[in-house]
Amino acid sequence: MYKGNPSGPIWFSVGEASGDLHGAELMKAFRALAPDVSFTGMGGPAMEQEGLTTRHSMREISLVGITEILGGLPRILKLLGTIKNELAAIRPRAIVLVDCPEFNFRIARMAKKLGIPVYYYISPQVWAWRSGRATFLREFVRKVICILPFEQDFYAGYGMDVAYVGHPLMDVLPLDRLDEMPVRDNRIGLLPGSRTKEVSALLPVFADAARQLAGAHPDLEYVLVRAPGLDESLLRSLWPEDIPVSFVSPDERYETFRSCRFIMAASGTVTLETALIGTPVLVAYKVSPLSELIARMLVNVQYISLPNLILGREIYPEFIGKKASAENLARTARTWLDDATAYDEIKNGLKVLRTMVGDPGAPGRAAQIILDDLKVAAGPTG
Incomplete structure (x- = not known):
């Protein structure tokens, strides 16, 4: 039975930078359809700019890897208790x-007990590992809204109420303008991640790779795009002073991505952003040895980066765990610098990928689906 407040706010639960971006776009779409709607909960700076009344910063749950989550468990459990009390009082x-399924599944469970309808936007990648969690979603989430083309069939296979709306990046990225921008052949981008742990693990590796490339390519220049909320002083402390690098704010990231010949990046949503923009990427990721071991036993997909999953082949080379070494990154980077045919093959593959992620308008379609379903949820039959 519906026990939410029909005139109350919509509660968002977002735990990372990419979710903050997509949450902000969904908020814009809600307001376009229902101007009186208000928002509260957990999010980041992009959502705050769109009017989110922030009760908790997404940085409170910004953790990486299984063992890292366990280490922060007491703090997270305390946060969940606070949120449970807030939901009961506010009745969004x-x-x-x-x-963020590890955190948001717990929000979904408490919300159902309170009779508040739950919608999952940017559905968790349960198709990648621990697929049985789809049964949890079927029980505790009213509707799953998918943004990747292969997700709809996966969730439908579990008997779920699922809708595919296309990828919201098609609304965020100014592709027409970016396509007109030139690429600087000697510029290499650096995207070491949005969390302190992943940046500390990857940026020194990227720096070592840059040092190895300097001998044959002394004219290379590096540009590092700072993730939202990340302290630039941390980035500077991890990059050697003898290798020139410029730092760019998150507001200039898309133009910077486009200007690069290629990018060394942490795995994440940013790999799809760069792919749609058309810039090749070397994908790297490091977690603790235990997290890597557990993940290898549980993961049931061949790739971790979204461009590879969508295309069904490795267009972006992936360097995960022990393979994320400076030597491996530099080796592939030399190929992209020295072999025009190999480089152009990647660029052409990215053009194909852009046709596979749906038309613009995903946030608007998602907002309409949720608002229409709320009328059903709050109706006489509940």
Whole structure:
């Protein structure tokens, strides 16, 4: 039975930078359809700019890897207790979860007990590992809204109420303008991640790779795009002073991505952003040895980066765990610098990928689906 407040705010639960971006776009779409709607919960700076009344910063749950999550468990459990009390007091009209299943599944469970409808936008990648979690979603989430083309069939196979709306990046990226921008052949981008742990693990590796490339390519220049909320002083402390690098704010990231010949990046949503923009990427990721071991036993997909999953082949080379070494990154980078045919093959593959992620308008379609379903949820039959 519906026990939310039909005139109350929509509660968002977002735990990372990419979710903050997509949450902000969904908020814009909600307001276009229902100008009186208000928002509260957990999010980041992009959502705050769109009017989110932030009760908790997404940085409170910004953790990486299984063992790292366990280490922060007491703090997270305390946070969940606080949120449970807030939900009971506020009675939001609905809860929108954005990715972060380890945290948001617990929000979904408490929301159902309170009779508040839950919608999952940017559905968790349960198709990648621990697929049985789809049965949890079927029980505790009213509707799953998918943004990747292969997700709809996966969730439908579990008997779920699922809708595919296309990828919201098609609304965020100014592709027409970016396509007109030139690429600087000697510029290499650096995207070491949005969390302190992943940046500390990857940026020194990227720096070592840059040092190895300097001998044959002394004219290379490096540009590092700082993730939202990340302290630039941390980035500077991890990059050697003898290798020139410029730092760019998150507001200039898309133009910077386009200007690079290629990028060394942490795995994440940013790999799809760069792919749609058309810039090749070397994908790297490091977690603790235990997290890597557990993940290898549980993961049931061949790739971790979204461009590879969508295309069904490795267009972006992946260097995970022990393979994320400076030597491996530099080796592939030399190929892209010295072999025009190999480089052009990647660029052409990215053009194909852009046709496979749906038309613009995903946030608007998602907002309409949620608002229409809330009318059903709050109706006489509940």
